[in-house]
Amino acid sequence: MPEGDTVWLTARRLHTALAGRLLTRSDLRVPRLATADLTGREVLDVTPRGKHLLTRIEGGLTLHSHLRMDGAWHVYAPDERWRGGPAHQIRAILATTAHTAVGYRLPVLDLIRTSDEHSVVGHLGPDLLGPDWDFEEAVRRVCADPARPLGEALLDQRNLAGIGNVFKCELAFLARVTPWLPVGDLPAGVPERLVATAHRLLEDNKERFERRTTPSSRPDQKLYVYGRKHQPCYRCGTPIRWDDRHDRISYWCPGCQKGPGPEAAVAG
Secondary structure (H helix, E strand, O other): OOOHHHHHHHHHHHHHHHOOOEOOEEEEOOHHHOOOOOOOOEEEEEEEEOOEEEEEEOOOEEEEEEOOOOOEEEEEOOOOOOOOOOHHHEEEEEEOOOOEEEEEOOOEEEEEEHHHOHHHHOOOOOEOOOOOOOHHHHHHHHOOOOOOEHHHHHHOOOOOEOOOHHHHHHHHHHOOEOOOOEHHHOOOOHHHHHHHHHHHHHHHHOOOOOOOOOOOOOOOOOOOOOOOOOOEOOOOOOEOEEEOOOOOOEEEOOOOOEOOOOHHHHHO
């Protein structure tokens, strides 16, 4: 599931493959961009912003993409077989003499003026992996609505840019509270620790596609709660519970995490 760490690594790989080179092929397979041709233009850089990818191209253009749940960019050598999915899932092809970048299942693909990038990323909060990361502002935004459930506050990209559902569940576990606890009910100091931990976890994971939040090196113990329905908690042995009645599935340990359950969100 693409989150800020995955997007950061994807951007780096795209930048390494494309930046500083002229495009020899440009194929944008969405109706509104069907006539757009970027062939012959130089790729200037590929920059991540939260969960957004900004591919800046000569002539003041930016190809904006967002991976959401299952989108992906793959980079191939000229003679390498494409393995990212069937051809009908391809939404974008950007090729140079050295590499071909193929975007699969991209739910968002826009070609905008670079000067208008604010129109697609200007609403985002502090970027957990950005050069302008602002810890104090991030804490302020997360705590701005004391009645809001913690999970919602963490997922809101206007508060923190880069957290997705996996990190939401893992962060709530590490804070020993449920995702439905109102932010205002967090013990003193916990909001600051949560934001600091979010920053650390994304930094720790940005160099790899295999996400890990536990200290264990075992391949079957990468995450504390996410995706571990009915399995015993590593700390207390209580079976992990899950809830899928809302937009995002939540996993939590009722033994370790204190606070209301998902019924609080239903009642609200």
